Amino acid sequence: MSLRVGIVGLGRIGRGMLRANYAELTSGRFDIQVMCDVMSVDQVAYLLSHDSTYGNPPFSLDCDGNNLIVAGKTIHYQRVDRRRALPEEDSFGHLRKYELDVLFDATGTATIEDLRSIIKHKVAKKVVCTTNIAGCDLSMVYGVNDNQYDPARHHVISASTCTGNALVPLFSILEKHIGIDYARIITIHPALSDQRVLDGYHATSHLGRSSAVSILPTKTNVAHSAALVLPALQGKLDSLSYRIPTAIVSVIDLTANLSRDTTREECMELFEHHARTDMAGIIHCDYGAWGHEKASIDYLGLPYSAVLVMNHLSLSNGRHLGLSLMHDNELAYCSRVIDVLGVLNRGGL
Numbered sequence: 001m002s003l004r005v006g007i008v009g010l011g012r013i014g015r016g017m018l019r020a021n022y023a024e025l026t027s028g029r030f031d032i033q034v035m036c037d038v039m040s041v042d043q044v045a046y047l048l049s050h051d052s053t054y055g056n057p058p059f060s061l062d063c064d065g066n067n068l069i070v071a072g073k074t075i076h077y078q079r080v081d082r083r084r085a086l087p088e089e090d091s092f093g094h095l096r097k098y099e100l101d102v103l104f105d106a107t108g109t110a111t112i113e114d115l116r117s118i119i120k121h122k123v124a125k126k127v128v129c130t131t132n133i134a135g136c137d138l139s140m141v142y143g144v145n146d147n148q149y150d151p152a153r154h155h156v157i158s159a160s161t162c163t164g165n166a167l168v169p170l171f172s173i174l175e176k177h178i179g180i181d182y183a184r185i186i187t188i189h190p191a192l193s194d195q196r197v198l199d200g201y202h203a204t205s206h207l208g209r210s211s212a213v214s215i216l217p218t219k220t221n222v223a224h225s226a227a228l229v230l231p232a233l234q235g236k237l238d239s240l241s242y243r244i245p246t247a248i249v250s251v252i253d254l255t256a257n258l259s260r261d262t263t264r265e266e267c268m269e270l271f272e273h274h275a276r277t278d279m280a281g282i283i284h285c286d287y288g289a290w291g292h293e294k295a296s297i298d299y300l301g302l303p304y305s306a307v308l309v310m311n312h313l314s315l316s317n318g319r320h321l322g323l324s325l326m327h328d329n330e331l332a333y334c335s336r337v338i339d340v341l342g343v344l345n346r347g348g349l
């Protein structure tokens with residue numbers, strides 16, 4: 001049975017999730033009933049059909065002034081701004097008539113109280129969100145801990161972050177076979193839509209500096225995201241992020257002290273093995289093109305959570321591992337969100 005899904009927040013990830021849903025199956029893998037944002041419906045249609053990063057959508061699109069017609073089917077649209085309501089209010093009560101199985105929140109502004117209110121007021125049976133908001137019932141990284149999903153206990157589920165989805169599968173392989181004593185993670189991340197093109201106000205002041213002219217160091221909670229899924233890593237990770245003036249494809253550079261001696265060959269074989277077996281489609285080992293290095297844009301549109309740049313894998317003194325990986329921070333993440341919905345569909349609601 002196909003899940004009945006609502007999407008709140010039609011920014012990069014909300015629209016990307018819609019694309020991913022129709023990229024898998026032209027009639028849509030899941031039955032998206034309703035979508036909401038603060039924008040007008042024609043503005044959503046405009047942004048869906050003119051995407052500077054991905055081009056035309058993989059579905060036909062029209063707008064009748066009230067709703068969107070996606071691949072020939074009407075998807076209801078509601079203009080909402082949750083910030084105008086208190087979490088204890090039944091602010092999404094008007095969505096109850098759609099009998100949603102899952103409400104997907106990609107606003108980035110919801111609090112845990114907002115998300116619990118959806119469940120409490122029976123607007124949807126489950127909520128899936130796109131960050132690690134404190135208090136979620138489960139942080140799910142598909143391919144690593146999706147088998148922990150328990151419909152009786154898990155109602156508000158985080159699909160972790162793009163960086164969490166990229167790193168945690170690799171950490172889980174290393175933890176299973178070798179062990180990690182300490183790792184330092186550097187993420188080099190494209191600008192995000194809450195940054196400023198020119199200097200201006202931002203709640204995090206340095207993200208208010210022009211995104212077009214600087215590399216901006218900022219915090220990332222990827223260490224926390226990883227430890228939520230792999231608790232043995234708690235206290236063993238440090239992380240830092242640099243926002244750069246590109247639109248898409250994130251790079252992660254990792255150095256790790258391993259718990260036992262190993263070889264470069266053993267590490268390569270481990271990643272190759274898992275990329276062929278239990279993590280096929282999630283991690284991918286890349287060797288460049290005919291001996292040439294690829295540019296980050298060459299990874300645009302790849303659905304893997306992490307593409308390991310194998311030529312950059314280094315090992316020194318038997319225990320110091322260097323890893324470099326790339327990922328399409330939008331499309332790959334949205335593909336995992338679809339996988340998370342698949343887990344809920346199979347596991348029950």
Ligand SMILES: NC(=O)c1ccc[n+]([C@@H]2O[C@H](COP(=O)([O-])OP(=O)(O)OC[C@H]3O[C@@H](n4cnc5c(N)ncnc54)[C@H](O)[C@@H]3O)[C@@H](O)[C@H]2O)c1
Nearest residue numbers: 009010011012013038081082083107108109130162193329
């Ligand atoms: N962009 C990425 O690479 C990426 C990857 C993984 C996860 N995420 C996470 O996904 C979330 C969204 O990121 P994004 O890049 O799509 O941001 P975005 O700013 O492009 O989109 C957010 C959308 O939500 C809408 N919105 C915000 N508050 C709202 C409210 N109160 N009511 C109704 N609509 C509201 C906005 O109008 C906007 O269209 C963030 O939590 C982000 O951390 C982003």
